[in-house]
Amino acid sequence: MAASDAERARRYRDKQRGGPPRSPAPHGTAAAIKRHERDAEPLCDACRLERNRIQREKYAARRARS
Numbered sequence: 001m002a003a004s005d006a007e008r009a010r011r012y013r014d015k016q017r018g019g020p021p022r023s024p025a026p027h028g029t030a031a032a033i034k035r036h037e038r039d040a041e042p043l044c045d046a047c048r049l050e051r052n053r054i055q056r057e058k059y060a061a062r063r064a065r066s
């Protein structure tokens with residue numbers, strides 16, 4: 001199952017790093033969006049809104065330059 005694979009990978013990374021387990025970034029952040037995409041799962045509402053916001057910013061930046 002994908003979720004348990006992700007769990008195992010996280011535990012492995014924690015062990016390699018030697019530090020305490022890291023809590024995953026909260027939803028609605030670029031990191032969380034990447035996590036959804038990596039796990040090939042649909043974005044939750046918070047992440048979808050954040051992605052829309054990023055896209056709008058990119059679009060505005062492109063428009064401003066040309």
Ligand SMILES: [Zn+2]
Nearest residue numbers: 027032044047
């Ligand atoms: Zn999310």
